[in-house]
Every structure is written in structure tokens, then in C-alpha cells.
Amino acid sequence: MPDEEGHPLPAEMDLRTVLHALADPLRFGVIAGFLREADGTERTCASFQLPVSKSTTSHHFKVMREAGLLRMVDHGNSRTAVLRTKELDARFPGLLDLVRAE
Amino acid sequence: MPDEEGHPLPAEMDLRTVLHALADPLRFGVIAGFLREADGTERTCASFQLPVSKSTTSHHFKVMREAGLLRMVDHGNSRTAVLRTKELDARFPGLLDLVRAE
DNA sequence: CCTTAGGTTCGACTTGCATCGTACCTCTTG
DNA sequence: CAAGAGGTACGATGCAAGTCGAACCTAAGG
Numbered sequence: 433m434p435d436e437e438g439h440p441l442p443a444e445m446d447l448r449t450v451l452h453a454l455a456d457p458l459r460f461g462v463i464a465g466f467l468r469e470a471d472g473t474e475r476t477c478a479s480f481q482l483p484v485s486k487s488t489t490s491h492h493f494k495v496m497r498e499a500g501l502l503r504m505v506d507h508g509n510s511r512t513a514v515l516r517t518k519e520l521d522a523r524f525p526g527l528l529d530l531v532r533a534e
Numbered sequence: 535m536p537d538e539e540g541h542p543l544p545a546e547m548d549l550r551t552v553l554h555a556l557a558d559p560l561r562f563g564v565i566a567g568f569l570r571e572a573d574g575t576e577r578t579c580a581s582f583q584l585p586v587s588k589s590t591t592s593h594h595f596k597v598m599r600e601a602g603l604l605r606m607v608d609h610g611n612s613r614t615a616v617l618r619t620k621e622l623d624a625r626f627p628g629l630l631d632l633v634r635a636e
Numbered sequence: 637c638c639t640t641a642g643g644t645t646c647g648a649c650t651t652g653c654a655t656c657g658t659a660c661c662t663c664t665t666g
Numbered sequence: 667c668a669a670g671a672g673g674t675a676c677g678a679t680g681c682a683a684g685t686c687g688a689a690c691c692t693a694a695g696g
Contacts, residue, residue, distance in 0.1 A: 447632060447633070447636050448556070448557055448558075448559065448562055451553045451554075451556050451557040452553075452554075452557035454550070454553050455550055455553040455554035455557050456550075456683095456684085457550065458684095460550055476641095476642065476643090477642075477643070478641085478642060478643085484684085484685070484686085485685070485686055485687075486642085486643075486644090486686095486687095487643090487644080487645080487646090487685080487686065487687075487688090488684070488685050488686070489643090490642095490643055490644055490645085491644095491683095491684075491685080492684090493643090494644085495683095504643095507693095508692085508693055508694080509641080509642080509692085509693050509694055510641075510642055510643085510693085510694095511642070511643065524632055525628065525631075525632075526627065526628025526629070526631060526632060527628070527632060529627075529628060530549060530626055530627075530628060530629060531549070534549050558653095558654085560654095578672070578673090579672075579673070580671085580672065580673085586654085586655070586656085587655070587656055587657075588656095588657095588672085588673075588674095589655080589656065589657075589658090589673090589674080589675085589676095590654065590655050590656070591673090592672095592673055592674055592675085593653095593654075593655080593674095594654085595673090596674085606673095609663095610662085610663060610664080611662085611663050611664055611671080611672080612663085612664095612671075612672055612673085613672070613673065637696100638695105638696090639694100639695090639696085640693105640694085640695085640696100641692105641693090641694085642691105642692090642693095643690100643691080643692090644689105644690080644691075644692105645688105645689085645690075645691095646687105646688090646689085646690100647686105647687100647688095648685100648686085648687095649684105649685080649686080650683100650684085650685075650686100651682105651683085651684075651685090652681105652682085652683075652684090653680100653681090653682080653683090654679105654680090654681085654682090655678100655679080655680080655681095656677105656678085656679080656680105657676105657677095657678095658675105658676090658677095659674105659675085659676085660673100660674080660675080660676100661672105661673080661674075661675095662671100662672090662673090662674105663670105663671090663672090664669100664670085664671085665668100665669090665670085665671105666667105666668090666669085666670100
């Protein structure tokens with residue numbers, strides 16, 4: 433089962449849920465943004481400056497987190513998100529490459 | 535531009551549109567159904583016996599057709615759908631493998 | 637201790653999408 | 667020509683999802 437922050441294990445990740453998460457333009461842009469950075473790059477939600485309110489931004493990150501795309505890391509002061517590259521490549525080989533190619 | 539039946543060329547296919555088409559359970563099931571058959575298999579919309587009305591079935595096939603997943607072939611009496619395997623593999627390598635692996 | 641920065645949660649609103657029934661189209665077959 | 671099979675188009679409806687503002691939480695730093 434997902435942990436207290438809603439992160440599913442790779443085996444629990446559902447392809448349709450992931451596809452739905454990626455189908456939204458803003459969320460797709462966030463994942464594409466991570467793929468343009470070095471693997472393991474951590475970023476705050478705010479750093480993406482999405483053209484929506486803070487609460488909507490939080491909602492989108494929750495969808496990605498619960499789909500298994502992102503992991504939230506607590507740093508005391510600010511929380512950061514990191515793309516679960518390794519786990520996604522193992523569970524859905526080729527998926528991130530498709531996003532990267534776009 | 536898409537032809538008169540709404541089939542996009544591979545270059546016109548949009549990944550997000552394809553992901554959205556695949557995110558629906560019924561549509562995902564149809565594509566998965568095609569992948570269980572021999573490549574090039576043609577099937578009528580009705581042959582899937584989706585648990586929805588005829589008009590809803592037609593709607594779902596339209597979404598898949600306009601995303602580029604399916605091509606409709608006119609046979610005079612009945613129209614059949616066929617998965618655009620080659621074009622999809624070329625445009626989005628690995629995508630169909632993900633669906634197949636599910 | 638108060639302020640600020642970064643996120644979350646909640647309730648409300650609004651848009652989008654799946655769904656349906658009805659009507660219509662085309663081709664085949666009796 | 668009428669009837670039936672397979673699909674499409676359209677308008678209406680209901681639910682899911684995106685959006686927002688306001689209130690709240692935690693940690694850092696003056």
C-alpha cells in the first residue's frame with residue numbers, strides 16, 4: 433500500500449492512472465521539465481511557476497505523486513519533488529523516453 | 535491535416551492526445567484487445583461488446599481514431615477498425631509495448 | 637515572537653467528458 | 667422496396683476533474 437504521503441510502490445503503479453496524470457498539459461510540462469534536468473534533480477513545486485493558483489499547483493503535484501511519477505522529499509523548510517526515474521523505467525520501460533522525445 | 539475521416543498523419547499525432555485516449559478504461563481495453571490479436575486484425579466496433587450504448591461506443595472509437603490509434607476501413611456493408619501498429623511504433627516507440635505488457 | 641516562504645486542505649464553482657436516446661445514413665438481403 | 671445490421675451525428679444530462687480563495691501548517695530567520 434502507498435505510504436503516508438501517497439507514494440505507491442512500483443508494483444502498485446497503474447498504467448492508466450499514470451497515463452491520465454500525463455495527459456494534462458500542466459502535469460506533462462512538469463514531467464518534461466524534470467527530464468530536461470539532470471537525473472535526480474530536486475525542485476520545489478513553486479519553481480515551475482505554473483499559471484494557476486497555489487492550491488491548484490498542489491493538486492497537480494498530488495495527482496503525479498499518487499500516480500507514482502514524483503516523490504516528495506521533506507527538507508524541513510521546503511519540500512521538493514523528484515522524478516522517480518529508476519522506478520518508472522523499471523515498471524514502465526520506454527514511458528519516460530516518450531515524454532523526453534516530445 | 536487529418537483526412538475526411540479524421541485520421542491524423544503520424545507527424546500530426548499528439549502524445550498527450552494519445553495518452554488521454556488510452557487513459558479511459560474502455561478505450562484501453564479495446565487497444566489491449568487488438569494487441570492480443572494478430573497484427574493487422576480488423577474488427578467491427580460492435581465486436582467488442584462494450585457495456586455502453588451504441589452511440590457511446592461510436593464516440594470512443596472516434597476519440598481513438600482522431601488520436602491516431604485506429605484506422606477505420608470501409609467495407610461497404612460494415613466498417614472495421616484496425617490498430618495502426620506500424621505508424622504508432624514509428625511515432626511513439628515503446629508505447630504499444632507498454633499497453634501490451636499490461 | 638512574529639513574519640515569510642512553501643505546501644496542504646477544504647468547500648464551492650465551473651468546465652469537460654462519458655453517457656444516453658433519438659434520428660439518420662449506407663449497404664445488404666429477402 | 668422494405669427491413670435489418672453497423673455506424674454516425676446531435677442535444678441533453680450527470681458526474682468527474684480542474685480551478686480558485688481562504689484558512690492552516692511547518693520551518694527558517696530576523
